[in-house]
Amino acid sequence: MTNPSERWTEIQGGVTTPLKYQAAAISAGIKPGSTKKDLAILFSESPSLAAALFTRNRVAAAPVLVSRRLLSEARGSVRALIVNSGNANACTGRRGIRDAESMAELTADALNVPAGSALVASTGVIGLALPMDRITGGIPDVVEKLSNHGGSDFSEAILTTDTRKKSCVVQSLIGGRPVTIAGVAKGAGMIQPRLATMLAFATTDASLSLPLLKKALHHAAKVSFNRVTVDGDTSTNDSLFLLANGASGARAISKEDRWFDHFQHGLTQVCTSLARQIAQDGEGSTKFIAVSVHEGRTVRECEQIARTIANSPLVKTAIAGADANWGRIICAAGYSGVPFDPDRLNIALNGLQVCRHGQPTGFDERRAKELLQKPEVQIDVTLGRGRQSATVWTCDLTEDYIKINALYRT
Amino acid sequence: MTNPSERWTEIQGGVTTPLKYQAAAISAGIKPGSTKKDLAILFSESPSLAAALFTRNRVAAAPVLVSRRLLSEARGSVRALIVNSGNANACTGRRGIRDAESMAELTADALNVPAGSALVASTGVIGLALPMDRITGGIPDVVEKLSNHGGSDFSEAILTTDTRKKSCVVQSLIGGRPVTIAGVAKGAGMIQPRLATMLAFATTDASLSLPLLKKALHHAAKVSFNRVTVDGDTSTNDSLFLLANGASGARAISKEDRWFDHFQHGLTQVCTSLARQIAQDGEGSTKFIAVSVHEGRTVRECEQIARTIANSPLVKTAIAGADANWGRIICAAGYSGVPFDPDRLNIALNGLQVCRHGQPTGFDERRAKELLQKPEVQIDVTLGRGRQSATVWTCDLTEDYIKINALYRT
Numbered sequence: 001m002t003n004p005s006e007r008w009t010e011i012q013g014g015v016t017t018p019l020k021y022q023a024a025a026i027s028a029g030i031k032p033g034s035t036k037k038d039l040a041i042l043f044s045e046s047p048s049l050a051a052a053l054f055t056r057n058r059v060a061a062a063p064v065l066v067s068r069r070l071l072s073e074a075r076g077s078v079r080a081l082i083v084n085s086g087n088a089n090a091c092t093g094r095r096g097i098r099d100a101e102s103m104a105e106l107t108a109d110a111l112n113v114p115a116g117s118a119l120v121a122s123t124g125v126i127g128l129a130l131p132m133d134r135i136t137g138g139i140p141d142v143v144e145k146l147s148n149h150g151g152s153d154f155s156e157a158i159l160t161t162d163t164r165k166k167s168c169v170v171q172s173l174i175g176g177r178p179v180t181i182a183g184v185a186k187g188a189g190m191i192q193p194r195l196a197t198m199l200a201f202a203t204t205d206a207s208l209s210l211p212l213l214k215k216a217l218h219h220a221a222k223v224s225f226n227r228v229t230v231d232g233d234t235s236t237n238d239s240l241f242l243l244a245n246g247a248s249g250a251r252a253i254s255k256e257d258r259w260f261d262h263f264q265h266g267l268t269q270v271c272t273s274l275a276r277q278i279a280q281d282g283e284g285s286t287k288f289i290a291v292s293v294h295e296g297r298t299v300r301e302c303e304q305i306a307r308t309i310a311n312s313p314l315v316k317t318a319i320a321g322a323d324a325n326w327g328r329i330i331c332a333a334g335y336s337g338v339p340f341d342p343d344r345l346n347i348a349l350n351g352l353q354v355c356r357h358g359q360p361t362g363f364d365e366r367r368a369k370e371l372l373q374k375p376e377v378q379i380d381v382t383l384g385r386g387r388q389s390a391t392v393w394t395c396d397l398t399e400d401y402i403k404i405n406a407l408y409r410t
Numbered sequence: 411m412t413n414p415s416e417r418w419t420e421i422q423g424g425v426t427t428p429l430k431y432q433a434a435a436i437s438a439g440i441k442p443g444s445t446k447k448d449l450a451i452l453f454s455e456s457p458s459l460a461a462a463l464f465t466r467n468r469v470a471a472a473p474v475l476v477s478r479r480l481l482s483e484a485r486g487s488v489r490a491l492i493v494n495s496g497n498a499n500a501c502t503g504r505r506g507i508r509d510a511e512s513m514a515e516l517t518a519d520a521l522n523v524p525a526g527s528a529l530v531a532s533t534g535v536i537g538l539a540l541p542m543d544r545i546t547g548g549i550p551d552v553v554e555k556l557s558n559h560g561g562s563d564f565s566e567a568i569l570t571t572d573t574r575k576k577s578c579v580v581q582s583l584i585g586g587r588p589v590t591i592a593g594v595a596k597g598a599g600m601i602q603p604r605l606a607t608m609l610a611f612a613t614t615d616a617s618l619s620l621p622l623l624k625k626a627l628h629h630a631a632k633v634s635f636n637r638v639t640v641d642g643d644t645s646t647n648d649s650l651f652l653l654a655n656g657a658s659g660a661r662a663i664s665k666e667d668r669w670f671d672h673f674q675h676g677l678t679q680v681c682t683s684l685a686r687q688i689a690q691d692g693e694g695s696t697k698f699i700a701v702s703v704h705e706g707r708t709v710r711e712c713e714q715i716a717r718t719i720a721n722s723p724l725v726k727t728a729i730a731g732a733d734a735n736w737g738r739i740i741c742a743a744g745y746s747g748v749p750f751d752p753d754r755l756n757i758a759l760n761g762l763q764v765c766r767h768g769q770p771t772g773f774d775e776r777r778a779k780e781l782l783q784k785p786e787v788q789i790d791v792t793l794g795r796g797r798q799s800a801t802v803w804t805c806d807l808t809e810d811y812i813k814i815n816a817l818y819r820t
Binding site: 088125313325399 | 467468469498501502503535536645723736738740741744746748749750752753767768769809
């Protein structure tokens with residue numbers, strides 16, 4: 001047979017595209033005056049396992065603390081997830097914990113699944129108590145609406161300042177049986193990605209042992225979401241969930257064989273697509289930016305330089321202005337902490353070499369401006385000190401970012 | 411006698427206010443089409459000692475490399491400094507080094523002082539060769555204009571995107587003799603302070619041994635400029651110079667006695683004032699922000715949290731919008747890396763407590779908005795885990811920052 005890793009095909013759909021998942025969402029009015037869908041449930045019709053990754057922020061929100069505990073107590077045996085937007089339930093003390101616990105319990109009750117098998121996630125404003133009456137009142141309505149076609153409503157309900165829904169679904173065969181992996185995400189505040197609350201929910205009808213499910217999720221996150229949001233430098237609510245219910249009937253993956261590798265490729269493809277979509281939807285952004293650093297000694301040092309460049313507001317404003325200001329790029333690389341030799345460094349912008357061996361190439365400024373007016377900008381930095389490389393995704397920084405963020409809370 | 415540390419009085423003036431210093435500046439047209447003053451010389455009429463601190467960016471500009479070498483070879487014996495704005499002479503390879511050396515040599519020649527006793531500094535665009543014909547042609551004109559009244563022109567010539575000149579002069583007695591310390595600075599790009607080129611020049615007619623001059627400068631920078639620009643995370647050109655010519659005739663300071671402490675206080679006062687002026691003149695900023703973190707275990711951890719908050723674009727945009735969004739402040743503290751207990755954390759904005767023990771206080775939002783509309787905003791964060799504190803200065807982040815930085819180079 002051919003290499004199975006090449007055979008994941010992207011299709012339309014959402015978290016209910018894999019077999020035996022249901023979802024629904026309603027507008028519960030969690031943010032006063034808003035009529036946006038803001039309360040959603042994801043449900044697996046059959047028993048499923050779940051893995052998750054949570055924020056490492058010292059100030060973790062109540063739903064993060066509660067879901068982490070529930071997941072651990074249930075040993076990964078999870079049937080449902082309830083999510084709200086409009087309020088992060090962060091910095092809300094003991095009451096916040098009780099509210100998050102109630103959300104999970106009421107959801108498990110309403111779905112008639114074991115107590116502790118429903119998890120919870122929230123996103124929105126920090127420091128306000130949840131309007132629990134609206135959530136309590138809303139849960140039966142959401143459960144009532146659950147269906148195999150609710151994926152689109154689910155992906156809409158989790159959004160905050162996002163301008164569009166983010167999803168990716170891939171299909172392939174495992175041991176001859178069709179298997180689907182789906183993911184949806186929210187997240188948009190990209191000037192320093194670590195401040196954006198990122199929520200992502202993935203579902204699959206493949207069957208994996210819990211250790212392998214965790215392993216696959218960790219690896220996929222490392223090369224996707226963690227290349228937009230910094231590991232350890234995350235918001236109060238960041239969470240990534242993966243449910244696997246085995247409903248495809250495909251052979252169970254219980255060791256690190258070629259089928260595990262195949263599944264890993266599919267999951268990584270979904271997570272990478274979502275991470276790119278998050279960067280593309282940066283608040284007020286007009287351009288998607290990929291920063292690739294090549295010829296480093298380690299992947300880690302390449303990532304460190306790429307992230308420093310991607311986080312530089314001076315680089316991001318230059319790209320917004322279609323200005324080939326590579327001096328800001330080399331300057332950011334210079335304070336990244338990696339001891340490269342500036343005299344070996346090359347920089348290309350959308351394929352046009354602007355800096356060779358640390359000095360300008362005498363490139364055509366008009367041509368550079370044209371290239372930088374494209375909606376996608378690829379920055380390539382070559383270090384000349386090794387064979388490793390890494391890519392980090394971000395977006396440009398525009399006046400609209402300021403407008404959105406100076407006014408968001410009120 | 412009373413504590414001498416209390417007796418430094420601020421007066422009007424510039425780098426030529428201390429005795430036996432001359433300065434001048436001209437418009438040499440270093441940036442094509444500009445008529446701004448851009449070439450300046452500072453000169454000590456009598457032999458003087460100098461100490462300096464330079465950027466730690468891996469990509470250090472040619473004038474930094476050249477001045478560092480000259481200062482070391484001359485063992486601190488320095489008579490003059492030449493500075494240009496409009497071109498940073500960074501990423502300019504061997505030619506850049508030769509150009510910086512020429513600038514220093516031509517200046518020493520024109521002033522008839524020993525070769526190697528003139529230093530050089532540059533600020534402006536990266537990656538362009540200096541227009542040496544204009545500099546070579548300009549040096550005699552600047553020397554011609556040198557006078558004891560040239561301090562104001564000097565402080566004007568070093569500016570780039572700054573909207574105003576920055577200076578501070580203090581006077582006191584050392585051993586009964588009047589002594590003056592003066593400083594001027596440029597620097598304005600404050601969204602992430604590490605990207606702003608910061609140049610500062612201080613002069614004094616006090617007399618200190620070279621080791622004590624260095625020691626005083628290091629300490630003063632640590633609690634002033636390094637609280638706006640991150641140590642080790644600086645631009646390609648950052649430089650801070652201090653000249654001491656002893657022309658006051660006051661007793662020489664050669665050991666760490668009370669007179670050294672007294673001088674240290676005066677110099678720290680000058681540097682702190684300049685650092686605050688830099689933060690106040692942040693590009694496009696409308697508000698000065700001081701972030702103070704109290705009750706930490708070490709000064710270092712307080713500074714780390716304060717700097718993380720001060721660098722958060724979400725905090726800075728909230729302050730621009732006069733929005734008491736303390737959730738963004740606690741979130742930034744949470745990813746600073748300091749293991750504080752969120753349930754003990756308090757936050758006050760211009761004296762109004764908005765968060766107590768990690769939760770909202772139920773403060774009056776209208777009152778908070780009024781307080782945040784003031785041109786100076788004091789953020790106080792209390793950790794409840796020690797007795798140390800630290801303050802970092804920054805400014806708000808506005809749409810004008812983007813405008814300035816998307817268009818700066820062209």
